[in-house]
Amino acid sequence: MTRGAAVAIVLMILLVALNVPVEAHVPEFPEGGESLEKAVRIEDPTKSWVVYSDLHGGGSPHYYLLTMKQGERLFVSLTVPQHYIERGFQPSMALIGPSIEDNGTLPSYVQVPEGSGAMVLTGPLPDRPEYEPFSPSAFYELGEIVLEAPQDGDYYIAVFDEGTGGNYALAVGSRESFTAKEWLLVPISSVSIYLWEGQDLLMVLAPSVLTFGVGLAAMLGTSRRRIQPVDVLWVLATGAGLLMLASAASFIYQMLWSLSQTGAEVTAAVTVIFAVLAIVLGLSALRVAHRERPMGKVPTSSRIILLAIGGFGLLLWAGWVIGPVIAIVTAVLPGGLLTRQLGRTRPARDAR
Template sequence: MRKVEAALAVLLIILSLTSCAAAHVPQITGANEGIQNAVHIDDPYKSWAFYGTFQNAGSVAYYQFSLETGDRLWFSVFTPDIGAANPEAVLIGPEIENEGDIPAGVVLFDNEGYIVIPGEAPDLPEYEPFTPAANYQWLEYEYIAESSGTYFIAMVNNGTGAGNYGLALGYREEFSLPEWVMIPISIANIRIWEGNSQAFVIGFPLLIVVFGLVYLFRVKKEPVPINPETLAGSAGGLLYIAGSAFMLIQAMLALSRTGFEASFAVTAVFILIPFVLGCLVLRYYVRPGKKPVRYRWLKLLILGILGLVVWAGYVVGPILVICAGLKALFDAKSREKRNSR
C-alpha cells in the first residue's frame, strides 16, 4: 500500500511539472500611475502576468523594459470582467513610427515614437487553467524591435471609471525558486484582485483548519493526542486539503462563465495533487495504530517538500508539515539515545 501511495504521489508530481509549461509568473502591481512610477521589467522575454488597477477613468500606468534590435516583444491585455474599465495599450520606444492618436495623459520622451493598440471587449471570457479564472481578452500584440533602447507599455483606461486589468508579457516560461514557492500567495492576492472578499480568501482555509483540528483533537472517537508534532502536521495536512477545495470552487465558478473547457484537466491535476498529499499527511494522525510508523519523520519531510513543489497549502501548510517531520526526527533521535543507555 505504501509503495502505491509513493508511486501515485510521484506520478502526480510529474504530471504537475509537465503541465506547468505555459504558466505565467504572477505579479500584483497596483496602480503605478505616472511614468516615474513605471514597473521595471528586467526580462521582457520571460512570461509574466501583471495584475494592475485603474484608479479612475483616464488612468495611465507604465511598464518599462529594454530591448535589443531584432528582439521579439509579445503581450496581451485582459480583465476579470466587463465593467467601467476599458483598457488599451500604447507601445513607446525609439524609432517607432507613430500609429494612432496618442491618448491624453500618455508621456513621450524626445526621439520616441508610439503605437496605439486599441482594446476590444470580447463577447465571452476565456478559461485560464492555472489560476483558475475566467478572463476577458481585450488585445494581443507582437512587435520586433527596430532599435536597441528603453521601451514602455502604457496601459490606458478609456472607460468610465475604476477597474482592474491584467498585462501578460513574454513567451519564455520559467520560474525562479522563490517565484515558484510563493505562487500560492500570489494566487490568493489575485483572488482579491478579481473581486473576492479578503474575508473569504483568508477565512475559508482557516475555517477548514479550525473545524478539522476540533474534530481530530476533540470530537473524534479516538482523539489524536495533542503535541507540537500532531498540531503542526494536522494543520499542514488540512491546509493542503483546504487549498484543493478552494481551487475547486474557483474552477467551478470560472467554468460556469466560460462553459466546460478541456484545459480543466490541468486544473484538476493541481486540485488532486495537494488533496492526495494532504490525505497522506493526515493518515499518520487520523488512523490509530499500536505500532509507530517507521520513518514517519522522513515521510513527513518528503510530503512537506513536495507540498512546496506543487503549490499546496498556501506555503504555510508545507512549512508546518516540514516542522512536524523535524519534530518527529528529534523525538526519534531522543528515543534512540535513551534506548542505547
C-alpha cells in the same frame, strides 16, 4: 508503495503528459507608474510576468518600461477580470518606443518621448472570458502585441482609459522561468489575485476555513478512539494535512467559480490535478498523524513520508507554503519532542 503515493505519481505524470496550452506567469503588484519618469520598470522583460494593478481612468494612464535589445521578442497582453468588464471598464494600451511606426491615435494626455512612435491597441471585446488554470480565474484578453524589438532601447507600455477605471493585468514576456522564491510565493499571491478580480474576502477564505474547521473537528473526534494520547506529532501532522486540504478546497472553489463564467475548458484539467494532488498529500499527512505508533518512538517511515509530503507540497503549491514547511519541520524534530503527550491515554473500547 502506498495507494496515495501511487495516485500522486500517476497524476504528476498525467500533468506532464497532458500537453495543454497553458502558461504560468510570475505575479507582481507594483506601485507607481503614473508618468514616464515614474514608469514601472519590468526587469528581464522577455521573462513571463503578469502585473496586477488598478487604473483610475479619466486621463490617468499607467506606464511600464521595458529595456530591450534588438531582435528580442517583445510580448505584451492586456486583460481585465469580468467583474470590471461588466462595469464598463475596457482600457486600451500602446507600445511606445524607438523605430515603432505610429499606428492609431493616442489621447493627448498619454506622454510620448521625443523621437518615439506609438502603436495603439484598442481591440474588440471577446465573446467570453478565458480561463487561467494555475491561479484559477476568468478574464477577458483585450489584445496583445507581439514583435521583435527593432533596435536596442527603452520601450514603454501605456495603459489608459477615459472612463471610470478599474483593475487590469498586463502580461509581459513569454519565457517561463521561476526562482525558488517566486515559485513558492505564487499560492500566497493567489489571495491578492482573487481580491483583484473583485471577489469578496469572505467568499475567498470561506472554502478553506470551512474545510480546515470540519477536518479539525473530525480529527479530534477520531483521536478520542485512539489508544495513544494526542502528542506533538499528531498536532503538527494534522495541521500540515488540513492546510493542504484547505488549499485544495480553495483551488476547487475558484475553479468552479471561474468556469461558471468561461464555460468548460480543457485547461481546467491542470487545476483538477493540482487540487487532487493536494488532497492526496493532505490525507497522507493525516494518516501519519492518526496511525498508532510504538510509545515514545517516531518510526523512520513516518519521517520519510512527511519529508516527501513537504517537498511535493512546496512543488505543487499545496498548503500555502505553511503546510509543507510544517511537514518538513516535523520530519526532522527530535523524537522526544514529537512524542510529548498533550492529552490523556484512553483505553481501547471493547469490540461488541
